[in-house]
Amino acid sequence: MRLPNFLTPRTVVSAHCDLPCGVYDPAQARIEAESIKAIQEKYQANQDPVYRTRALIIKEQRSELVKHHLWVLWTDYFKPPHFEKYPQLHQLFNEATKLAGGAGTKESVDPADGDKLLAKIDEIAKIFWETKQA
Amino acid sequence: MRLPNFLTPRTVVSAHCDLPCGVYDPAQARIEAESIKAIQEKYQANQDPVYRTRALIIKEQRSELVKHHLWVLWTDYFKPPHFEKYPQLHQLFNEATKLAGGAGTKESVDPADGDKLLAKIDEIAKIFWETKQA
Amino acid sequence: MRLPNFLTPRTVVSAHCDLPCGVYDPAQARIEAESIKAIQEKYQANQDPVYRTRALIIKEQRSELVKHHLWVLWTDYFKPPHFEKYPQLHQLFNEATKLAGGAGTKESVDPADGDKLLAKIDEIAKIFWETKQA
């Protein structure tokens, strides 16, 4: 249930635009990844060639957006002290963007690969929110 | 605190990619609008002309993204029964996109205008989450 | 015959760029919609899978452009007095963008759906030019 996000005041804001404006949120990558998994499920459930081609076109774009949002976090939000505290972070981002790339959800029409991407994003999100609380 | 989003399972998913994949979330528009307000605040606090020009370039893009995410909700998520139940919905979207446009946050460097946009997005988000619960 | 447009002086100019520069024209949406219908006709006439996939890729982009041009008119050109005088206008824009979306020309390879989109754009264009003359 996301509803409370919009009903409770949010005092912590963060940056995703290279100003930096200070607004970062792994939700951006996650929403796109949820979309990818949904597309994979719908692809499996629909044999129509027009539908399937459209699914591949859109999945290509959504995967690119996942990578974009992850790169913003990796390049703009995380700073050297974070990489020291979480030495696995570089590797995590590299794996996550690979999971969203040509050998991952761009190629795959299997929802299980969408799940792998979602799980990797959640690993990054967990670290992200730990650093926000620190 | 957004953290719980990523720790609790989400059973309801929804669509923002015209497939439709079924993944919609007003958080996308809100995150961009938070960024706009943060840019407006930083613009006010920084006299450097290079910084200010960059702030305007990025605010232009973020405002366009707010409009994009709002339009996706208005065109793809909301259906005729929603517009019947919420007759103010068309007007709300029109006002929200105007607040993110040339007479709104694209032009304005006043954080109060960022707040107006955020408030309008929250009005839409409230209806959105009511329709998801229905 | 569009020729006279370029041979006769035009005194009325109008805005589609959020400055606002004052240059608006429903022809932008219509030209893209004509392209969509032409693609649908060519899709029907050509069995080659490479050709058909390319047709779907391009139709996806053209449909998005139709929506973009319509949104600019709805958000930037039309003002509250227009919506009062033409109470059907919100509905018209919502229907037109739906006709260009996932349940419309993005999905459909039937030229009849291209025609429906063109007709809806013309309804909007008729109101547009009435407001320009007023």
Next chain:
Amino acid sequence: MRLPNFLTPRTVVSAHCDLPCGVYDPAQARIEAESIKAIQEKYQANQDPVYRTRALIIKEQRSELVKHHLWVLWTDYFKPPHFEKYPQLHQLFNEATKLAGGAGTKESVDPADGDKLLAKIDEIAKIFWETKQA
């Protein structure tokens, strides 16, 4: 007056999307160029630095769109027989895209440069419509 375009049936359609779909129209380049000239006029009339920076951002994009629409005509619409019949055509396109580029309307805030671009587009449009009638 563009109104008649939408009230009279159009039997001749043409292509701008590389399918080719067969829909080409110099109006696309012209509408963007009209926008550029309007921005230049508004730039001159407004001293506000935020407004002026936004004008430059938008003029940059509109100039790029003019070049895009011209290139589509030059590459996709015009064929070898056209270049034989109109030997000045290559030169015209090169000059028009230069007028919309860094030494033209991208750099200039003088509406006279907008006019030069419009005049060059009209020269191309005149040839375009001659070839459509042939």
Next chain:
Amino acid sequence: MRLPNFLTPRTVVSAHCDLPCGVYDPAQARIEAESIKAIQEKYQANQDPVYRTRALIIKEQRSELVKHHLWVLWTDYFKPPHFEKYPQLHQLFNEATKLAGGAGTKESVDPADGDKLLAKIDEIAKIFWETKQA
């Protein structure tokens, strides 16, 4: 033969960004064209429909990028004295962009068409480097 381009030291750098910044290099068009040919070869070697659809989506984008990089050279780098000294230059660019367009590598999945595009780009690159040395 791309090699000689890079064999000679380059002291003069030049522009591809309309400022003009003065940095131009036909390598940008060539790298995209090499990618197109590689996609065509992989398309021929892989029968999987998902793979093939993705290949067409990406080839469409790469072809557009080739055209973009060529247009930048034609519009921004080459000047009237160049067109006088190399009267075939307009024609070469028109042919090269056609080879990357709807009747060329956008449509074709035959690596021989990728080769034709590469050869045409190399003709342009040869002239480009001659003008740089002059």
Next chain:
Amino acid sequence: MRLPNFLTPRTVVSAHCDLPCGVYDPAQARIEAESIKAIQEKYQANQDPVYRTRALIIKEQRSELVKHHLWVLWTDYFKPPHFEKYPQLHQLFNEATKLAGGAGTKESVDPADGDKLLAKIDEIAKIFWETKQA
């Protein structure tokens, strides 16, 4: 020194388009970075506010392109064995994209920062070409 990259014959070509097509080349990032440094130099040499605003708009885009090309190498070209052999590689990419970001060439109008970015790209390019020869 960029020169040696191109001095040796290249028989193996590789991928920057997520197919993967197999065509990668750090020259893409370098050409954009050269452009950034040239813009910074021209910015310093020109006091005209229109020129300077345009320089910032274009530098913003070029910096984004540098990051894009670097991310493609990091995500798509380099594989786990490379990261094992070159343990500094993750860090290098993170630093290079930061140098092209909001705290780097997006913000800075100092050519010395352009040089730092170029030097970092060359460190990556050196490793890239070592892995190609291996």
